[in-house]
Amino acid sequence: MSETAAPRFRPHRMIRSLLGPIFGAACLLATLTGVIVLVVLLGSILYAALEGKPDNPWYAIGANLRELWGLVRTVALNRQSSDPAAAGYRVGIVGSLWLLGLVALLAIPVGVAAGVYLEEYAPQGRLRRIIQTNIANLAGVPSIVYGILGLALFVRAFGIKALALGPCLLAGALTLSLLILPIIVITTQEALRTVPGSLRQAALALGATRWQMVSGHVLPAALPGIMTGTILGLSRAIGETAPLLMVGAAGAIRKLPKGPLERYTAVPVEIYNYAKEPDRMFQTISAGGIVILLILLLSMNAAAIMIRNRFQRYQ
């Protein structure tokens, strides 16, 4: 009997000891693709921005940075043009900063308030579940669909002339606000959830009303988390192109916007317009715009990550 029964445990030591490291190395490589892509991406954009001409050897970092700074300054000061020597992003930068301000004004209060309502006020029940599911689904809606919504609702107002805003800054800002609202609500909720319940109970026990408890104790404790989410949301709004194309941030605008009801354009839209040009001279201009955009976005994101890591009191 015992001779016919195959041994039930086969260690396969050889295969197992080989397979493990191979798999581990594959996993490491996969993780590094992200880092490699980041390096290649930044490298090739810088290369294009410096027109690839090795005026200086690549390790002369100071000289290259000076050249890059020169390029960034020229494209930041020039306006849109069909002549690559005079083309730049001045109107787009002003437009993007306007959008940033307006979106912050519109989306942050509403998003934080919605998060506070869902976490601190809403009774457990169907209404809360519906809103919650709805927000989760909204976060996955493609940005261009928000653009369509903005086009029909804000720019055209279904053809009602009196309500239509036209392709102005406010319409773009409203569209982007709706786009980042789910992000802000979700991160606000996550931040509020990390605040321990004992803080709330202590405030209530001392006779604070609900709003006194929320505004005086819970919100300050959750502030770093909320700020992180808000900055990430705003940086998403600044980098968006597709919805702005829909709500009429045309590229061919040479006038700086002076108020929220004026026509505008934004940096990503201008980058898109330059990148479409078949003339290779425009590649440098697009790369310069991307450098400007990335400096802005990466510093915003880095600030958000730093705030989260530094100030998060409750984990």
Add this chain to the structure above:
Amino acid sequence: MTTPERSAADSAAVMKPDDPSTADLWSGHSRFLASWELAIAVVLAFCAVVTVLTTLGIVLVLSIQTVEFFMESKAGILEFLLGTELKPDATPPKFGILPLAWGTFAIAFGSSCIALPIGLLSAIYLSEYAPRRLRSVLKPALELLAGIPTIVYGYLALLLVTPVLKAIFEPLGIRVPQFNALSACIVVGVMIIPLVSSLSEDVLSAVPRGLREAAYALGATKFEVSTRVVLPAGLSGVVASFILAISRAVGETMAVVLAAGMLPQITLNPLESLETMTTYIVQVISGEASYGTAKYLSLFAVGLSLFVITLGLNIISGLVLRRYREVYQ
């Protein structure tokens, strides 16, 4: 919630005559405070309802304008859904969505082939293999990568990926057009890797340690623990992140516009130009189609299809996560 009755009861309890010394320290919540509280609650609730109104707005706008499209273009719904030709400028115009659906599917499929395996492997590395110091560097780096706008990826396709593809395939005698599906698949795939890896990593790290320790105690190697214990335990979350990533690839616009071009056709050749639903919307809005024409309205019909597809994928992802989640104490 502070109701007026409760505040009255509070003040009554405090103002007991046998304890006069504390009586005037606590006057109870005033009526003004109660109505102030109520007003704040109403304002906050309204802000939460704005999100529901957004969804309603999207659904209403898309469906009303889609109905208008079908009335204007006199195309049947079947003709729209099953038509293999998309020629909005021809006479009579043809509005078949199949070429766009094919383009969208091809890009989503191709980019998933790149992003899903790499994303999953990198999630396994981050949650099982990486030393803590390395992980604390890699995770923020991935987050930074996720924060790069899609237009940058599109530019990268034009600047780097397509020229590299040309350098590889042109010597073999294969013509590579400036806009091709393969380059779009590569950049979109690279773009959604951070999404897959960070969502999957969250799920894998949440698998309880006890499971891993039990497997190690039985003599399993790290490879076996990762692939046969941790991965099955977190499978629902991993699948959910895959579906979300696919939905993201379906809805991706700018990278595809700049990489894949705007040629609606059904082809199996990855080096041909394609057009996705999102690209078509951009094409119509940047063209000179005037408001109210069938071509202009067709963007809403395509937008509705896009919205339905991505919403469906997101809902399926949520269901997978909830239905098949392994619950550990």
